[in-house]
Amino acid sequence: MAPTNLNRKRTYAQLVRARPVAPVRPVVHARPVVHRWFKYFDDVEFDDCRINRAFSVIVKVDVKFHPEAYGDIQRFILMDATGSKMEAIVSGENAARFTNILIVGQKYTIHGVYFKPNSWEINFRAIKRDYDCFFTRTTIIESYNLPLQFPLYPKQLTKFSDLSLPEHRNKTFVDIAGIIVYLGPLQRVSNRLYREVTLLDTRCDLVVIGTI
Structure with missing residues (x-):
């Protein structure tokens, strides 16, 4: 039997340094850009009604009428920063919502406002103008606290x-x-x-x- 060599060189496993793991950053989804088209009442045109685009207005509630019918129709008269007025009409289940939110004499920024031609010759309208505005369930109302001075008197006076x-x-x-x-x-x-x-x-x- 051949003699066993006890002087063999021992081998060791080499330690491998662990690479630092970069922290995983949370995925942030970009918010969709919401475009706001602000409008003065005197600048409303027929094309604004035809394209069915929602606008934003800065107004003061001048008049809030009593609800009509069974409370499903609510009318307001709004005045913008130029002193121009327009009638706002809310119908259906949204009437009670805007009745409780909008207060006479307060200023608001209202997003999601639509315009339509005024049919005062056929249906009753509180004021005579070429256009009305109306709110939907997607309309958003915000209190307006910036120092924008509204005129003391309206722009149109009746003779x-x-x-x-x-x-x-x-x-x-x-x-x-x-x-x-x-x-x-x-x-x-x-x-x-x-x-x-x-x-x-x-x-x-x-x-x-x-x-x-």
């Missing part, structure tokens, strides 16, 4: 001589300006206090207004 026109006889909403020349006595009519006021405009036209 006293135009108040007798047919379009102003059906309880339409108008803005007038004049000087009080006569203040009638306070009376009680049908359990309500009633008083008549006579106004004079710059054209020396007179109009009598009954206040309740």
